Amino acid sequence: MCGIVGAVAERDVTPILLEGLKRLEYRGYDSAGVAVLRAGHLERVRLPGKVSALEEALAQHELRGHTGIAHTRWATHGVPTENNAHPHVCNDSVAVVHNGIIENHEPLRAEQRELGYRFTSETDSEVVAHQVHRHYETSGDLLRAVRETAADLEGAYGLGVIDVEEPGRLIAARSGSPLVIGIGIGEHFIASDVAALLPVTRKFIFLEEGDIADVRRGS
Numbered sequence: 282m283c284g285i286v287g288a289v290a291e292r293d294v295t296p297i298l299l300e301g302l303k304r305l306e307y308r309g310y311d312s313a314g315v316a317v318l319r320a321g322h323l324e325r326v327r328l329p330g331k332v333s334a335l336e337e338a339l340a341q342h343e344l345r346g347h348t349g350i351a352h353t354r355w356a357t358h359g360v361p362t363e364n365n366a367h368p369h370v371c372n373d374s375v376a377v378v379h380n381g382i383i384e385n386h387e388p389l390r391a392e393q394r395e396l397g398y399r400f401t402s403e404t405d406s407e408v409v410a411h412q413v414h415r416h417y418e419t420s421g422d423l424l425r426a427v428r429e430t431a432a433d434l435e436g437a438y439g440l441g442v443i444d445v446e447e448p449g450r451l452i453a454a455r456s457g458s459p460l461v462i463g464i465g466i467g468e469h470f471i472a473s474d475v476a477a478l479l480p481v482t483r484k485f486i487f488l489e490e491g492d493i494a495d496v497r498r499g500s
């Protein structure tokens with residue numbers, strides 16, 4: 282289990298996400314990635330290797346956005362490659378970072394394949410992105426889609442989820458893998474460890490097992 286950082290703010294969140302990942306590097310990891318929402322679409326950069334390499338790639342891509350998630354991966358399912366690095370994306374709209382292991386990823390993948398979802402990684406985590414998308418299609422509400430997805434998952438997870446349809450919103454879920462919410466003024470954050478958020482806040486809410494949080498700029 283490795284690192285998660287997320288942010289919803291009025292300013293560009295990319296530097297906050299990157300600094301957060303650097304502060305989680307001590308845990309060890311094999312890949313890193315960031316996804317942000319920008320002007321109605323999703324932008325993502327991910328790489329096997331160090332956060333410093335990600336930082337260079339982000340500068341080249343001029344990645345900027347007000348809502349975003351980031352991850353350092355410690356591979357459990359699938360070797361460390363760009364395709365296996367998080368965030369995982371479904372249909373260019375839902376992006377997910379996941380810490381932990383989804384035990385029932387095989388039956389979920391089989392079901393999703395039947396429904397026409399295409400897989401681009403070997404990870405257990407990619408099923409989460411497709412499952413959120415699947416539920417979102419029905420309800421049109423990201424919190425509800427993540428809650429319904431959580432009910433479908435077996436295993437351990439900390440999740441951060443964003444969707445192009447809902448800029449300014451970040452859903453976090455905890456089951457068997459720690460997550461905290463960082464409280465700012467007009468901006469809020471999530472992380473798998475308080476250390477990631479110390480440059481931006483000293484106020485935290487520690488999620489408990491089974492908690493799902495709806496994080497927005499103002500609440």
Ligand code: GLU
Binds near residue numbers: 353354355
């Ligand atoms: N099981 C996931 C993967 O292999 C997440 C690993 C992690 O917690 O970093 O991608």
